[in-house]
Amino acid sequence: MDASERARGIRLILMDVDGTLTDGAIFILPETGEEVRAYNVRDGQGMMLAKAAGLKTGIITGKTSKSVALRAERLMMDEVHQGVLDKKRVLDNILARHGLLPEEAAYVGDDLGDLDVMRSVGLAAAVADAHPLVRQSAHLVCTQPGGRGAVREVIEFILEAKGLGPEIEALQKDRSRWKK
Numbered sequence: 001m002d003a004s005e006r007a008r009g010i011r012l013i014l015m016d017v018d019g020t021l022t023d024g025a026i027f028i029l030p031e032t033g034e035e036v037r038a039y040n041v042r043d044g045q046g047m048m049l050a051k052a053a054g055l056k057t058g059i060i061t062g063k064t065s066k067s068v069a070l071r072a073e074r075l076m077m078d079e080v081h082q083g084v085l086d087k088k089r090v091l092d093n094i095l096a097r098h099g100l101l102p103e104e105a106a107y108v109g110d111d112l113g114d115l116d117v118m119r120s121v122g123l124a125a126a127v128a129d130a131h132p133l134v135r136q137s138a139h140l141v142c143t144q145p146g147g148r149g150a151v152r153e154v155i156e157f158i159l160e161a162k163g164l165g166p167e168i169e170a171l172q173k174d175r176s177r178w179k180k
Helices: 003-008 041-052 066-074 087-098 112-118 132-137 150-161 165-173
Strands: 012-015 056-060 079-081 105-109 123-126
Touching: 003 123, 003 150, 012 087, 012 150, 041 056, 041 150, 056 066, 056 087, 066 079, 079 087, 087 105, 087 112, 105 112, 105 150, 112 123, 112 132, 123 132, 123 150, 150 165
Parallel strands: 012 056, 012 105, 056 079, 105 123
Antiparallel strands: none
């Protein structure tokens, strides 16, 4: 089954944060020691398009950060799991809670900690600058690196596969559909 066929059945898009939603750079504020990340607005817009198309979105990350929680809240993400050591177990819990099959989930990752989840979902995507083993395990390898629009690329790929490509502009304009 090719990546387009896999994408047609996707109802949930999950992703890692560092190296996927960000370029992996972490800035540490000297006053508080808080970690700060930069996010790409194109990825955020992509998540809003996914929401408007009726897809659920979420994060599974090994680290814990206030900025991740704030970003997820602003993007009305359905699932936010930080400080996760066993991403596969969290995936299984998410699927059970939403009544979804593994093949109805997509995951976007970049590093070795993402492999178990990627091998368990219907559509596994790797950012362009992902670890070589992650790229080899992916059904879809993005042209964009992490933090530079790769997540948006995956979302638009899924929308196109579902036949929603012509509706992307309309989805963006209809903000009434942008809700949890």
